[in-house]
Amino acid sequence: MNILVTGASGLIGSALVPHLEKLGHTVVRAVRREPRGGSERRWDPAVGSLAPGFLDGIDAVIHLAGAGIGDKRWTDDYKREILESRTKSTSLLAGAIADAAVKPTVFLSGSAIGIYGPRDGEVLDETSAHGEGFLADVCEQWESATRAAESAGVRTVHLRTGIVLSRAGGALKKQLPLFAVGLGGKFGNGGQWQSWISIDDEVGAIVHLLGSALSGPVNLTAPEPVMNSDFTRTLARVLRRPALLPIPSFGPALLLGRELADALLFTGQRVVPGALQRDGYVFRHSSLEQALRGILDR
Numbered sequence: 001m002n003i004l005v006t007g008a009s010g011l012i013g014s015a016l017v018p019h020l021e022k023l024g025h026t027v028v029r030a031v032r033r034e035p036r037g038g039s040e041r042r043w044d045p046a047v048g049s050l051a052p053g054f055l056d057g058i059d060a061v062i063h064l065a066g067a068g069i070g071d072k073r074w075t076d077d078y079k080r081e082i083l084e085s086r087t088k089s090t091s092l093l094a095g096a097i098a099d100a101a102v103k104p105t106v107f108l109s110g111s112a113i114g115i116y117g118p119r120d121g122e123v124l125d126e127t128s129a130h131g132e133g134f135l136a137d138v139c140e141q142w143e144s145a146t147r148a149a150e151s152a153g154v155r156t157v158h159l160r161t162g163i164v165l166s167r168a169g170g171a172l173k174k175q176l177p178l179f180a181v182g183l184g185g186k187f188g189n190g191g192q193w194q195s196w197i198s199i200d201d202e203v204g205a206i207v208h209l210l211g212s213a214l215s216g217p218v219n220l221t222a223p224e225p226v227m228n229s230d231f232t233r234t235l236a237r238v239l240r241r242p243a244l245l246p247i248p249s250f251g252p253a254l255l256l257g258r259e260l261a262d263a264l265l266f267t268g269q270r271v272v273p274g275a276l277q278r279d280g281y282v283f284r285h286s287s288l289e290q291a292l293r294g295i296l297d298r
Contacts, residue, residue, distance in 0.1 A: 001025050001026070001059040001060050001210065002025070002026045002028065002057050002058050002059045002060075003020060003025050003026065003027050003028065003058070003059065003060045003061075003062060003210075004027075004028045004029075004030060004041070004054075004055065004058045004060070004061045004062070004104075005017055005020075005027055005028070005029055005030065005061075005062045005064065006030040006043075006061075006062070006063045006064055006065040006089065006093070007063070007064030007065035007066065007110070008027070008029040008030070008031075008064070009029075010064055010065070010169075011164060011166060011168060011169040011170055011199070012064050012161075012164060012199070012202055012203070012206075013064045014168065015166070015168070015199050015202070015203050016062070016064075016202075016203045016206060016207075017029070019203050019207065020207070023207070026039075027039065028040065028041055028058065029041075030042075030043045030054075030065070031043075032044055035051075041053075041054050043092070045065070045085070045088050045089035045092050046084075046085075046088065048088065048092055050092065050096055054096060055096055055097065055100045055103075055104065058104050059104055059105055059106075060104050060105060060106045060107075060108070060210055061093060061097065061104050061106070061107045061108070061109075062108045062206065062210075063089070063090060063093055063107070063108065063109045063110055064110050065085070065086075065089050065110075066082070066085045066086040066089070066110060066142075067081045067082050067085040067086075069082060069112075069114075069135070069264070070171075070256075070260065070264050073256060073257045073260060074134070074257055074259050074260045079134060082138060083137075083138050083141065086110070086138065086141075086142040086145070087141050087142060087145045088145075090109055090142060090145035090146055091145040091148070093107070093109075093149070094107070094109075094145060094146045094147065094148040094149040094150075094156075095148045097148070097149040097152065097154055098148040098149055098151065098152035098154070103152065103153075103154055104154060105154070105155065106154065106155045106156075106157070106209075106210060107146065107149045107154050107155070107156045107157070108156075108157045108159055108206060108209055108210070109142075109143070109146050109156060109157065109158055109159065110142070110158075110159050110161065111139050111142055111143050111158040111159055111160045111161070111217070112135065112139055112160060112161050112162075113160050113161065113162045113195055113219060113221060113269050113271045114133075114135030114136060114138070114139050114263070114269075115130050115131065115135075115136050115139035115140060115143070115160060115217075116128055116129075116130065116131045116136070116269045116271065117130070117131015117132045117133050117135070117136040117269070118131065118133065118262075118263075118267035118268065118269070119131060119269050119270065120193075120270075121193060121270055122270060123270050123272060124219075124269055124270060124271045124272070125219065125271070125272050125273075125274035125275075126160075126216070126217045126218065126219055126274055126275050127274075131269075133263065134259065134263065135263055139160075143158045143217070146158070150215075155213075155215045156215055156216075157209050157214060157215055157216065157217075157218055158216065158217045158218065159206065159209075159218060159220055160217050160218060160219045160220060160221075160271075161197065161202065161220040161221075162194075162195035162196055162197050162219070162220060162221035162222075162225075162271060163194055163195065163196040163197070164196075164197055164198075164199055164202050165196055165197065165198050165199060165291055165292070165295055166198075166199035166295065167295055167296070168199070171264075172295070175235065176239075179235055179236060179239050179241055179243065180239060180241065181241070182241045182242045182243070182244075183245060184232060184235065184236060184241070184243045184245070185232060185243050185244065185245040185246045185247050186228050186229045186231075186232040186243070186246050186247070187228050187246075187247050187249075187265045187266055188228075188246070188247070188248065188249050188265075188266050189229075189246075190227060190228045190229025190230075190232060190246070191227055191228070191229065192227065192228050192265075192266060192267055192268035193225050193226070193227055193228075193268040193269060193270040194225060194226055194227070194228055194231050194268050195219075195221040195222075195225040195268070195269055195270065195271035195272075196221065196222055196225065196226070196231070196288065196291070197220055197221050197222050198222070198284065198285040198291040198294065198295060199295070200284050200285060200294065201220075201222065201283050201284050201285055201291075202220055204281070204283075204284060205218075205220050205273075205276055205281055206220075208276070208279070208281045212279055214275055214279055216275075217275070218273075218275045218276060219271050219272065219273045219274065219275065219276065220273065220276070221271045221272065221273050222273070222283060222285060222286055222287075222288070222291065223272060223273060223277065223283060223286050224286060224287055224288065225269075225270050225271060225272070226288050228268070230288070231288060234288050234289050234292060235292060237289070238289060238292045238293055238296060239296070249261065249262075249265075249266055
């Protein structure tokens with residue numbers, strides 16, 4: 001397949017692209033600068049522009065671009081950037097797909113489990129109601145922005161991704177230095193649920209969905225979500241380090257701001273991958289310890 005990927009240099013994209021190429025697919029990267037060859041095509045979602053022939057010859061679109069949720073404090077300006085970097089880019093792609101004379105057969109568009117909002121211990125699958133809060137609102141608008149492609153008959157999947165575990169970035173990379181010297185600990189009382197997925201299964205699930213018949217929301221999380229206290233103990237055990245120091249909420253709140261700290265660290269969701277499992281996807285890492293050992297032993 002000829003596959004267009006946005007966000008190819010991000011945490012997920014940088015693992016996905018070489019895997020797709022290893023499988024024999026041709027990957028075209030969407031870039032905001034001048035292309036450096038035939039494997040790149042220029043776009044500028046902020047102003048709504050695509051290079052001529054942007055989708056020519058493209059069989060599938062995987063859309064992973066968007067401003068990082070935890071990269072900066074949530075000022076009003078940055079919250080607007082988080083939202084618009086997702087909705088504008090998705091609307092642009094969906095419109096181009098709908099208007100293409102020869103349309104891609106599938107549009108895999110990023111989303112997140114934040115759509116369910118903070119839900120304590122309630123088990124959530126793709127049929128669960130949407131939640132409340134900034135991230136839930138962002139995800140709802142993000143998914144709605146694919147409507148043009150769906151209306152044009154293109155199979156569209158919303159990749160509701162959980163916490164991606166990788167040494168290369170994300171939450172785990174930030175935690176490892178502290179845990180490695182025995183200074184890691186649970187956040188608050190540790191009772192918040194964490195729905196995680198290894199980078200290998202994130203990539204594997206996306207590849208599976210390219211050839212699947214699934215459409216609509218699909219949770220990209222492992223089958224065994226854990227409480228933060230369990231995550232902490234498991235990571236410490238794998239690293240053979242103690243994890244005795246709980247992290248009170250006021251520290252991250254001062255550093256990140258209360259809204260961001262609560263959304264990322266002190267609340268959570270217990271999400272299960274119902275659609276993926278019913279569709280026959282077999283997880284490489286179904287348990288947290290298995291995933292961490294696979295990631296950290298490399």
